[in-house]
Amino acid sequence: MKVVSSIRSLKVRHPNCQVVRRRGRIYVINKTNPRFKARQG
Structure with a gap:
C-alpha cells in the first residue's frame, strides 16, 4: 500500500x-484491480 503526498493523483490511474x-x-x-491501493493520513 502506497502512502502519497497527493491522493488525488492516484484516483486518475484507473x-x-x-x-x-x-x-x-x-x-x-x-x-x-486491487493493486491500486493507497493510504494517506
Whole structure:
C-alpha cells in the first residue's frame, strides 16, 4: 500500500478508483484491480 503526498493523483490511474475516508485516514480503493491501493493520513 502506497502512502502519497497527493491522493488525488492516484484516483486518475484507473476509472474504478474510489477515495474513501475511514477512521480519519483517506484511502484509494479499487475493486476490479486491487493493486491500486493507497493510504494517506
